[in-house]
Every structure is written in structure tokens, then in C-alpha cells.
Amino acid sequence: MVRASGHASDQQRRYPQWELSNKELQRLLRDGVGGVILLGGTSTELAHRCQTLRHWAKAPILLCADVEEGVGQRFEGSTWLVPPIALGRLYQQDQNRALSLAERYGRCTGYQAHRCGLNWVLGPVCDVNNNPANPVINVRAWGEDAETVSSLACAFQRGLAKEGVLGCAKHFPGHGNTGVDSHLQLPVLEHNLHQLEELELVPFQAAIKTGIDSVMTAHLLMRNLDASRPATLSRTVLQNLLRNQLKFEGLIVTDALVMQAITQTYGAGEAAVMAFDAGADLLLMPEDADRAIEALCEALQSGQIPMQRLEASRERRLKALRKVDDCNAEFLLNSSKSNNNPLERDEDLALAKELVSASLETLYPGPILATDSGINLLRVDGVLPCSMLTATAPALVLPSEAGFQSVIYHNLGISPWRDDPEEPLALQLLGSGPILLQLFLRGNPFRGDQDRHEPWAAAIKQLQRQKRLAALVVYGSPYLWDELTQILDIGIPAVYSPGQMAEAQSQALACILQPAKLPSNAQPALIQEFTD
């Protein structure tokens, strides 16, 4: 499985070091590479792209994407849903509603994936996020205990299956209790098999029972199962545990082999052979596809890996492909001649709204007073591009209408912090007036601990002492929200949404801002494009 951008042209690739060129893709698909993982581009572009890749491959191929939060998480023009952890929290109060929403979540994702030409969704995450400091799973998990994750992940999978796309339980044998980002280094876990059986394996067993099509391996070292090899490369974990003990007969796919947890120790060919030999059927994003193929061919020719292993993997792949329609994207591509919203149906939009409202949490809600000199301080955990913060994003426009001037702080911006643990915010940099604090922080991978270690609790205390905290909104991490609400003064309006999208912004801000009406011909506060 190689990686391609969802865009048509090589020039549009955002990560050319990982996204193969069209020439390379054409060659590898022609030669029989079994599938492509896609990232980047709009839904319309993706539909085209899938058609092109299918055309190049001649035979059926697997086309997948990491659309754990709906296709709109990765491909603009589709629906982006609140992260799974939202339903995990809801499940504690209302199991039936959470289960029903999780299945609709799966249907929405499956429907749109299928319409865009994908046949394989790399979800549900089956990790139990029982470590709030987990830098890589976090809000992507369906919950913090085995039962919640099992129930919701299976409901999501049922939704996917009804739409005719494959699902993937990940990251085996469980990535929820790691404090290290495997994109950056190899996490080591001290669990023994008994502990795993009590917790981490439970959702995978449930997913297998529900008929999950594939399982993705984790790059982590379970020292008590295999002292030397990470799960992805371990026969003990893949063959003995997953195939023999859990009786999984579907596709085993590695997590991306290009991740540093693997590449910092194993060469491209070596990792491919080890993973395949350990029991993987599909190798995702090998560091070098040609070297991986060569090394595999040598291992097969020399008898190091028996040919039957290859045949068994091929058969599992063909069986998976036979399960899905030959879902090409004709529907979407032809829709330009017919309907309005080719991809997002009314029911998808309704689901997105309902998920936001069902997962919104408030403390002391109620309107803060309009002002003409407030500061709307936004902390965003991505700005290049910051997809949820367009020029007309509610998080900017609504506070602006209420008199709060926006100041955006991001990892590459000038820092508002100073070296004083009691008064960590350099308030003179922000201007005077009440501060509406909006934190878009969800613990994304790849950031190291940069975001997490910012002293927001101390900053909130500082603002409260100075009577300058107008309101707090947290978009993303439930752990940050739980931490900050502990220290909030009584009466300070505060809202939490697990989602960061425009709908989450609108609903969250509706809880704390007076609805304002602009004069009919007024311009919104932030204008960047117009006709010239």
C-alpha cells in the first residue's frame, strides 16, 4: 500500500517526500502494487483521483484513507464529525443514543467514502484511551474503558458495513496506554498477556466478532510478549496472538512503515520482510516501495518465507475486494449534471449538527456582555493551513460582532508566554479589555509535547485574578477541559466541544454570546477575498 495525495497533479502534493509522483504511482500500480492510501485534496478531487488510480491499476485495488472522523476530516466537501471520544463521554449517560449515533457515524463515513471512490476506511480505532497524556490516540478513541470502546467501535463498523466499504480495527494489540508518539519514537509497554486480555484486546475481539475486515498493527514494543520486536514485526503478536488465539482471518495491515518507530531501527527492505514474515498481509507506506518489493521477492525466492504465505495473503486480499462493490466514483462525477450537494446529504448535515449538540458541555452558560474593547484570544494547534479557522469562521466572526478583536496564537507565532509561573501570560502583548479565550487543542500527533505543556491553568487563574476572563471555550481535548473547569471561578461562562469545525464553533459560542445582528450591508469583520 503506497501513499498518494488526493490531488491530481504532482505540484499540489503537500508532502512530496511521502506522496509518490504520478509517474511512480503509474509504474507501481501497473506492476501490481495492491493499493493506495490517500491524503489531501477535496472530495471532488478525491473522486477523480480514485478513478485515475483504478485506471492505472487495471485490476481491482484497495483505496483507503484515515477518515476516522468522517471523510470531511481529510477531504473538504464531505462531512467532518466530532471525534469519537465525544460519543465515549455520551455513552456514560445514554448508551442507546451513543450507540445509535456511532452507527450513523459509520454509515455517514462509509457512504461518503464510497461515493468518493474509496473502498476501505481505516477505522474504527479500537484503542482504549486510558492514558490522558497519550499523544497519538487521545480524542481518536471511542472511550476510556474496554466496554465503551467495544460497543461504539462495533456500532461504527456495522454502519460502515451497511455502506459496503471495508473497516479496520486499529492499532493492535492496543495503543491507548502509551505516553509516546510512535510517529516520533518507539513506545515500550510493560503489559503482560493477562493485562492485555483484561483491557486492550477486548475491543479487538469484539470487532472480530462483528466481522471486521482488517486489523492494523501498532508500532510498539510489548516487552513481555516479544522482548525484541515491535508488534508490527512480531510473529508472536501477529501470528500467535491475533491469528491463532483471537482467530482473526481477515487482512492484517501494518501501520505506516515509514514511521520513525520502525525506520530508526530497521531498513526499508528488512522491515517489509519482517512484517510480512510475522503475519502481515499488507505493508502500509514502506519507506521505499521498490526496496520492500525486492526484499520480499528475495525472501520468497530463497525460501525464507514460504510461497504459501504469499498465496494466503493474496487470497485474503481478493476476498476483501470481493466483499466491496467495485465502487468507482461515477456517481459523484456525474452528479455535476444533477443535484446540489453531491456528497453531503441532509441527513449527514443533521448528524454533524446533532453530534455537536449532543457532546457540548457547559459551565455557567449565559451571555457575556457585549463590549467594544474585548480580546478574542485563540490558541490553534495548526495554522498551515488551519482548516477550521477560515476568514469567515464563527470563532472569529461571532466574537468580532460582539466587540472582541481576534488575536490568533499558534506554534509558529509570537508567544504570549513569559517566564513567570504565577503570571505566565504577557498580557501587555494582547491589549486591554476582557478576554474571550478559545483553545483549539486536541493533542494531535507530531507536535511532541509542545502544546500540552502550556500553562493554561495558571493563565486562567491570572486572568481571573485580574477580572479579565470573559469566557472560556475549549475545542478538542476533554482532558484539558476537565483540568480547566476545576479552577474556573464561579460564574465564568465556559463551553466545551470535542469538535473544532465551524458547527462546533457556532453552537459553542451561541451559549455565551448574545446573538448580534449586523446592519444589512455591513461587511463581516475579516475579509480576504473578493472580486477585483
Added chain:
Amino acid sequence: MVRASGHASDQQRRYPQWELSNKELQRLLRDGVGGVILLGGTSTELAHRCQTLRHWAKAPILLCADVEEGVGQRFEGSTWLVPPIALGRLYQQDQNRALSLAERYGRCTGYQAHRCGLNWVLGPVCDVNNNPANPVINVRAWGEDAETVSSLACAFQRGLAKEGVLGCAKHFPGHGNTGVDSHLQLPVLEHNLHQLEELELVPFQAAIKTGIDSVMTAHLLMRNLDASRPATLSRTVLQNLLRNQLKFEGLIVTDALVMQAITQTYGAGEAAVMAFDAGADLLLMPEDADRAIEALCEALQSGQIPMQRLEASRERRLKALRKVDDCNAEFLLNSSKSNNNPLERDEDLALAKELVSASLETLYPGPILATDSGINLLRVDGVLPCSMLTATAPALVLPSEAGFQSVIYHNLGISPWRDDPEEPLALQLLGSGPILLQLFLRGNPFRGDQDRHEPWAAAIKQLQRQKRLAALVVYGSPYLWDELTQILDIGIPAVYSPGQMAEAQSQALACILQPAKLPSNAQPALIQEFTD
């Protein structure tokens, strides 16, 4: 002419207050609205969109966009070229090369527009930018004198015509000498006719002689021609000057009627009737399409405007439509089954590169030393989204490889300025070490004077006094570059590119940074997306 986003779905609209919903578009096109101006979306989406709009209209329609700098300026996936002012500067040294490049510029733009389904490019700008403080024309002009603008604008127009799309000379009778942004208020000019004939009208006359298909009016008050009405609404300017005196027989289109220069004084219906009565054939982006249509119908039925005027405009529109192929986007849409780069040909990429290299200017070029503690300070004039500054943009990655840590400053970020005219930069906010200063400032409309009034000259003096200026790069405004090079210390490497795109960043930084080679498995400095 109404405005639509280039995206398929209503949810993707960035400016829903201006971009009609699909339902409104369907109704208005079915009822005979004559065309659409498009903004936003990728090239693939645009191709779909044009097909959809044509389908809704039943009869041929005009489909246009403000793609003055190539289709890639507005629609990702096509080629974005350096702004026209680059060729204006080159023309002073090498007329033939500049003319040849301008014609290729027109061909590239016309070819790609046509392939995306557009049949009308809203260019060339025929304004003579003889006021460096012009907030709305600036780098969009082909030059600063009438002869340069005439020659290059006509070369561009010849290129367009060869590709079978319509062009548009704008903004009549000349918007180059205004110090006010007509998006925000109505500029007033004291020119008399004689002065206009000597300068502003020259490029329009040349364009008319070259067979330009349409002319766009300017929202500015030429007090000596018409004391009360802006050019867009003035019969003296449109009928007497453009039609009678300059003998223009093509389409007259207003600039966007939704601009505040018009709306702050005239109602939606009133402005439409006045513009049409003054001589316009097409009304671009009326503040309210339904009210504009109603008011026009009333004026025609009451005899206020004779029916022959309507017939003449309809005839001119049909004549223009007959000139262009019925260029639907089939080519691009079908290309998913064939080639690699459906839109950008090798010659387009080569042109984009050549335009960057032909317009690069340097002062004391030569590599600055690598450091492990430098600051890469970037000033960008847009960040939501900041299309030229993706996570893997050369302006971020190349300095990072040379040891310069990026700090991005934008209009909504924490300001690096302090209230000290001699030492305006608050250097303690940026950290220590040498500073590589990259200014992405081109004088975009809609910003008011915010960007322009920043004391970059004083900041550079401050950095030089403290021996902390490693190098300067200006992307965009030639006026800023000319100002800053005056005060640059001897030996400080400095580069200017009129363009801001990745290619401009690569070429500019190649003049001042040592080429660095990353270890083979190292990550680039800024990673935001990956497989999960």
C-alpha cells in the same frame, strides 16, 4: 452576472453573504441570468462547477473569474504566475523578452481557464499604476507608464485570444492613480479629459485596437467628467467616452456592484438601472440580483430605458458567446482516465519558473552562514488561509534546514511592534540570534493601510545597528523593496521576487542560503499531517 463559489456544495462556500446558494443559482440561471463569476475551490472542482452551471442554464452563459495572475491565483491545481508588475519592470530592460513572456502568460491563463470550463478571463488590468500608494491596483498593473502597460496588456490579450477565451480590459477609465480602495469607499479623481487622454486611456485604446472583448468600469468619481456619478454609473464616461469617442463596440461590464463605493450611496435596484442606463451591458455582482432584475424590468416597461438598449446589450452578449467555443470542461473531467497532470503542462511549469527567475532582483547575493540559533521572521499579509505558506513551503523548510527557526507574524497575530520609532521591533519577543526577514507584502485590497504603515525601514535599521539582520527577502511589492534597499547596509544579502508562490520562495532563498542536504530519513521541519 452573479457570484458563485467554485465548490460543489453550499457548505464549502467561504463567503456565503456574496456567494449564492445552489438553489438560488439554479433559479436565477433557469430564469435567464447571463453569467457567473467564480471564486474559490480547486481547478478540478471548478471544472465540475462550470459543467453544473451550464447544465442549470440550458442556454450558453458567460463564466468568468479574476484570474489575472493565471488560473492558479484563484484555483489551486492550476498555474499561479508572478504578478504583472514583474513584466513591467522587465520591460524597462528587455522589451522583447517581456512581450514574449506576457503573451505566454496570456496563453497559459487562457488555456487553463478554458480547460476548467471558463470562457472569460477578467484581465488584463489596463490601469497604469503611477501611484505607488495605490491600495487596489499595485502589483496587478502591467506597469507604471502608459506605453509599458499598453504593450504588455495587449500581448497578454493576444495570448488569451489564441486560446479561445474572452478578455476584459479594466478598470475604465483608469484606476491606477487612486490612493483609496474602492472596495471600501469611493475614490475621487481630479483628472480632466486631456490628462486622461495623455495617460489612463492609452492602454484601453490599445486594447480596443487589439480587439479586446470587454471593458470593465471603475467605481471612481472623475469629477471633471461627471461631477455627480461614479464612472460605473456615468453615461458621460461609458456612453460618450467609451462607446462614442473610443469607438468600443464590445461588452461593457461593471465592476462588482456590491462594492462599498457603490452600495454606500445607491440601492441595489437603483445602481443596476443607473449602470445599465449609462451604457453597461452586464451588471456584475449586484447587491441583490432579484431587486436589480425587478428594477431593470420596471425601467424598461416604463420606457425609462428604451427596449433597443436591452436588445443591443443582448446582441453584444450573444456575439461574445459566439466568439468562444462552447468550452465545457469535458477535457479535464475525462482526463482522470489518462494523463498525469491534467491542467499544468510542462510548458506552463516552465513559464512559471522563468517568470520567477526573470523577475528576481538581488542585492549583495551570496550565502549567509548556517547557524543553529537563527530566527526566520516571516510577515504574511494573509493567514486564513495563507495559500503560499503551507507546512512544507520553501520559505519555512529551507531556513529551518539552515538553522533558522520560523516565527510567523500576520494581521491577527501578536504584534512584534512597540511604541518606539527608533527601535520599533520588540526583539525580546523573537528570541536571540541572527534574523532572516521575509516579507510577504503586496498591497492587497481590503486591508486598509494596515500593512503599509508598518515601520519596516526603521526595523531594518534597528536590526542592522544590532548586527542581527542576516538577510532580507521581499515577496510582492516593488515599492517596499525599493524603499528598503535604500537603507540596507553594504553586504547584507537581499532578494526580491514579485511572486509569493513556492517557486519564488525556492529561487529567492537559493540566492542567500547554502544548499543543505537533510539526512535521508530526517523529517522536514514542519509536519502536520501523516497517516495515523
